Amino acid sequence: MxxxxxxxxxxxxxxxxxxxxxxxxxxxxxxxxxxxxxxxxxxxxxxxxxxxxxxxxxxxxxxxxxxxxxxxxxxxxxxxxxxxxxxxxxxxxxxxxxxxxxxxxxxxxxxxxxxxxxxxxxxxxxxxxxxxxxxxxxxxxxxxxxxxxxxxxxxxxxxxxxxxxxxxxxxxxxxxxxxxxxxxxxxxxxxxxxxxxxxxxRHENRHNRRQHLEAIVRHCLQDAGTVLIPAFSIGRTQELLYELEDIIHRDKGTAWENIDVIVDSPLAAKFTEHYRDLNALWDAEAKARKSKGRHPLAFDQLITIDSHKDHVKLVNYLKHSGKPAIVIAASGMCAGGRIVNYLKALLGDKRTDVVFVGYQAQGTPGWDIQRYGPKGGYVYLDDERIDIKAGVYTLSGYSAxxxxxxxxxxxxxxxxxxxxxxxxxxxxxxxxxxxxxxxxxxxxxxxxxx
CATH class of the missing domain: 3.60.15.10 (Ribonuclease Z/Hydroxyacylglutathione hydrolase-like)
Structure with a gap:
């Protein structure tokens, strides 16, 4: 052989x-x-x-x-x-x-x-x-x-x-x-x-990464900005929703209950439905939460954007309103998909935070933002130079x-x-x-x- x-x-x-x-x-x-x-x-x-x-x-x-x-x-x-x-x-x-x-x-x-x-x-x-x-x-x-x-x-x-x-x-x-x-x-x-x-x-442990995710989103709440999370439609998106539901559940009665968690990807929305339907494959912790009446992948603050028209409207709304929100969109390496429009609109705003939760391959816009963003650099998106004023973070522990x-x-x-x-x-x-x-x-x- x-x-x-x-x-x-x-x-x-x-x-x-x-x-x-x-x-x-x-x-x-x-x-x-x-x-x-x-x-x-x-x-x-x-x-x-x-x-x-x-x-x-x-x-x-x-x-x-x-x-x-x-x-x-x-x-x-x-x-x-x-x-x-x-x-x-x-x-x-x-x-x-x-x-x-x-x-x-x-x-x-x-x-x-x-x-x-x-x-x-x-x-x-x-x-x-x-x-x-x-x-x-x-x-x-x-x-x-x-x-x-x-x-x-x-x-x-x-x-x-x-x-x-x-x-x-x-x-x-x-x-x-x-x-x-x-x-x-x-x-x-x-x-x-x-x-x-x-x-x-070595990844940071789950407790630490959850704390870091929560700290970044708290920063967003204070600055009235948007947290952008480029994530692959299958796997990473569902894991993030699971963690965000838990943070919101633990902080009932606080500003967390009013923050919108937006999944702007028709494909990710379909995959999330399949994740819910195939809950027999979940681990013991996730099954236990479900048995207590919680909905880790379908909570009240979760908003799904389907049509391109609604996507464009939301990008413009977030750019001009300054309303705190968490947006999860593909592609995970910022090489296409709806995340690119958010980055073009919001990377130049210091109230914005970009959180990378997965591997960024060299040659992708995600790799450039991850590498040059913390230094106040720039990235090319659709052949347009975008100066990076947003905060840029990497949570390695969320890698799948x-x-x-x-x-x-x-x-x-x-x-x-x-x-x-x-x-x-x-x-x-x-x-x-x-x-x-x-x-x-x-x-x-x-x-x-x-």
């Missing part, structure tokens, strides 16, 4: 790995889109792959973030006609993600999009967690999906073939993230492909990714540790640091940075 890497090798986006079983048969694990400086920036590339797919008999999806699934249309266009295997929750969410990706990067033709989505849904094979299963078209291969705790439906995948177990981590979640249970390590992995997004960093300690523990807690570890999905420094740490945990393993 051979493992090939077609993405997430020189950075953190474009996840796509190929498990080659023999010279006629292989499977893909994810087929993601490159973003930021890792992308060529050409829309035409969204329907092109740079590797042959003649032997690819199946696609296994770890979760439905765009950097893991955004190139599925390209895979289909290249002639792939095998099954698309995903957890039940991911299979439910994937068509929404791909519909949005097609509208932004490929076409607005509703008929073409619906035709493609029907094709995707006919190929989707939803699977349960924790059950070994076979693939009809691939002899000798069995697999098992295990909860990864990253976003709803996320999984790491165990493959069993020729008496060997190969594990692909996908993106692993942080142990104390809101809403979802923490991932548990597999019992055995002979070979492991592991992400390293935060391989060189495991940090260095979590990644090391994922390997450390395996009963039978890998003979080979391949480190992907991280910047150069993060991978190098994690390689050293994993070498200490598995001194006999061959630790590779592809």
């Amino acid at each position: 051979e493992i090939k890497h077609h993405g997430a090798v020189n950075g953190v986006t474009g996840s796509c790995h190929e498990l080659v079983l023999d010279n006629k048969t292989s499977v893909l694990i994810d087929c993601g889109m490159f973003q930021g400086a890792e992308s060529s920036g050409s829309e035409s590339d969204t329907l092109q792959l740079d590797f042959p797919i003649d032997t690819v008999k199946g696609l296994f999806v770890t979760h439905c973030h765009i950097d893991h699934v955004g190139c599925i249309p390209a895979l289909i266009a290249a002639g792939f006609n095998g099954p698309i295997i995903a957890s039940k929750a991911t299979a439910q969410l994937l068509p929404l993600v791909l519909e949005d990706a097609l509208k932004i990067g490929v076409t607005r033709d509703e008929e073409l999009i619906n035709q493609f989505l029907r094709l995707i849904e006919s190929r989707l094979q939803p699977v349960e967690y924790k059950q070994w299963q076979a693939v009809d078209s691939i002899e000798g291969l069995t697999f098992r999906y295990q909860p990864a705790g990253h976003i709803l439906g996320s999984a790491y995948i165990e493959f069993k073939y020729d008496n060997e177990i190969i594990v692909f981590s996908g993106d692993l979640g942080a142990p104390y993230a809101p809403l979802l249970p923490a991932p548990k390590s597999p019992w055995r992995a002979d070979r492991l492909v592991i992400e390293s997004t935060y391989g060189d960093k 990714h495991a940090d260095q300690k979590d990644l090391v523990n994922f390997v450390k807690r395996m009963r039978h540790k890998p003979k080979e570890i391949r480190i992907v999905h991280g910047d150069k420094e993060a991978k190098q640091v994690l390689k050293t740490k994993l070498g200490e945990v598995c001194p006999t393993a061959k630790v590779i940075i592809p």
